[in-house]
Amino acid sequence: MFELLGIPPQVLFGQLLLGLINGSFYAVLSLGLAVIFGMLNVINFAHGAQYMLGAFVAWMLLQFLGINYWFALILAPILVGLFGIVLEKTMLSRLYKLDHLYGLLLTFGLALIIEGLFRHFYGVSGQPYAIPDLLSGGRNLGFMFLPNYRGWVVVVSLVVCFSTWYAIERTKLGSYLRAATENPALVQAFGINVPRMITLTYGFGVALAGLAGVLAAPIYQVNPQMGSNLIIVVFAVVVIGGMGSILGAIVTGFGLGILEGLTKVFYPEASNVVIFVVMAIVLLIKPAGLFGREH
Numbered sequence: 001m002f003e004l005l006g007i008p009p010q011v012l013f014g015q016l017l018l019g020l021i022n023g024s025f026y027a028v029l030s031l032g033l034a035v036i037f038g039m040l041n042v043i044n045f046a047h048g049a050q051y052m053l054g055a056f057v058a059w060m061l062l063q064f065l066g067i068n069y070w071f072a073l074i075l076a077p078i079l080v081g082l083f084g085i086v087l088e089k090t091m092l093s094r095l096y097k098l099d100h101l102y103g104l105l106l107t108f109g110l111a112l113i114i115e116g117l118f119r120h121f122y123g124v125s126g127q128p129y130a131i132p133d134l135l136s137g138g139r140n141l142g143f144m145f146l147p148n149y150r151g152w153v154v155v156v157s158l159v160v161c162f163s164t165w166y167a168i169e170r171t172k173l174g175s176y177l178r179a180a181t182e183n184p185a186l187v188q189a190f191g192i193n194v195p196r197m198i199t200l201t202y203g204f205g206v207a208l209a210g211l212a213g214v215l216a217a218p219i220y221q222v223n224p225q226m227g228s229n230l231i232i233v234v235f236a237v238v239v240i241g242g243m244g245s246i247l248g249a250i251v252t253g254f255g256l257g258i259l260e261g262l263t264k265v266f267y268p269e270a271s272n273v274v275i276f277v278v279m280a281i282v283l284l285i286k287p288a289g290l291f292g293r294e295h
Contacts, residue, residue, distance in 0.1 A: 013144040015141040015261040020218070023257015024157035025212050025230070029137065030237040031161055033167070038244035039181055039201040042092060047234065048227030049114040050206050054080045054213025055222045056118060059129050064146050069132040069218070077210040079190035084206025088199050110147040111228070118224035126221020153215050160211065161250040168246050236279045242292025252290060 024094025029051060036044045058072035067075065087110065090226050095102045113121055131149045138147040168174035177197065184194045194218045213226075221225055256275050264271040282290060 010125065010144055012265055015265045016258060017144065017146065017261070019258045019264070020254070021257070022260060023174075023254040023289050024154050025108070025198070025216060025253075026237045026257050027158050027161050027250050027253025028208055028212040028215075028232055030233045030241065030253045031164060032205040033234065033238050034241070034244055034246055034249040035164070035208070036205035038197055038240070038246070039094070039205075040092070040103075040175060040182045041100060041181075042095070042202075043100060044107050044202075044205065045104055045231070046087075046107040046111040046114065046180065047184050047209050048231030049078055049111040050084065050227070051213045051216070052105075052118070052222075052224060052227035052231065053114060054085070054210030055129070055217040055220075055226060056122075056127075056213075056224075057210065059127050060127070069129075071181075073211070073214050077207040077215045079205040080210030080213070081207030085199055085203040087206075088102040088202040092197070092202065093199075093258045110261055111231075115224050122224060124223060124225060126223040126226075129217040129222050131218040140208060147220055153219070156215060160208070161253075163251060164208070165246050214295020226263075233275055240275075240279050240282050240289055241287030245289065245291040245293075248289055248291030269295055 029047060033044055033047055036042055036047075054076050057076040061072045061075060062069070085255035091110075092103060095106060135149040135152050138145055140146075168177060176187060176192055176262060180192070180194050180197055190195045192237070216226065237253050238249060240256065241250075241252035257280065259278070260271055260274055263274045270277075286292075
C-alpha cells in the first residue's frame with residue numbers, strides 16, 4: 001500500500017519511530033507541566049531549563065564522579081527535584097496569591113538565568129553522552145531496524161506517565177492533591193500539610209523534567225539550548241491536551257509526536273508547524289483543550 005504511494009515501509013516506520021521518541025519526551029515534559037499547573041496554578045516556563053539541567057547533571061555525574069547512566073537515572077531527577085523544591089520555597093511560594101503572569105515572568109527569568117550560566121561555562125556546542133552498553137545496538141524487526149535505546153526510552157516514558165496518572169487519579173494521595181487544588185483550606189482542616197504537599201508536587205514535576213533530560217542525553221547532545229528548543233512545543237502540547245489535565249498531557253504528547261512523524265513522511269515542509277496548526281484548530285473548537293475542563 002505504502003509503496004503504491006511511493007513511500008518505502010522502512011521510511012514510514014522509521015519516521016513513526018522518531019515521532020514516537022519525540023512524543024515520549026513531549027509526554028513526560030508536558031506531564032510535569034500539567035502536574036505543576038494543576039496543583040500550583042503556576043505556568044512553569046523554567047521547565048525546559050530544568051530538562052536541560054537533568055541532562056547536564058547526568059553528564060557531570062559521569063564526567064566528574066564516574067557515576068554511570070543507571071545511577072544517574074535515579075540521582076539526576078532527585079537532584080533536579082531538590083533544586084525545584086528550593087526554588088518553590090524561596091521564590092514561587094510568594095506568588096501564589098498574585099496573578100498567573102507573575103509566576104510565568106519569574107520562571108521565564110529563571111530559565112534565562114540557568115541557560116545563560118551553562119552557556120557561559122560550556123558554550124553552545126553539545127557534550128556527548130554515551131549510550132549504556134546494555135542498551136547499545138538494536139534489533140531487526142523485519143520492516144525496520146529498532147535501536148535498543150530508543151525502544152527503552154519509549155517504554156520508560158509510558159511506564160512513568162501512566163504510573164503518575166494512576167497515582168494522581170486512583171490513589172488516596174492523588175485524591176488529596178486534587179482536593180487541595182479545589183479547596184486547600186478544607187484539606188488543611190483535615191490535618192494535611194497543604195504547603196508541604198504543594199512544595200513536593202512542584203519538586204516532583206521538576207524531577208519529571210530532569211528524568212526526561214537524562215533519557216534525552218544519549219540521543220541528543222547535552223547542550224544549554226536543548227530545553228529552549230523544546231519548551232514551546234511542549235507548551236503547545238499542554239494547551240492542546242488541556243491545562244492541568246494529566247491524561248491530556250500523556251495522550252496528546254504521544255499522539256502529536258506520532259502525527260509529527262507522519263507529517264515528515266507525507267509533507268515534510270509542514271512538520272515544524274503541524275503541532276501549532278493543531279493547537280489553533282483545537283482552541284477554536286474547544287478552548288479548554290481536548291481533555292480540559294471549562295471554567
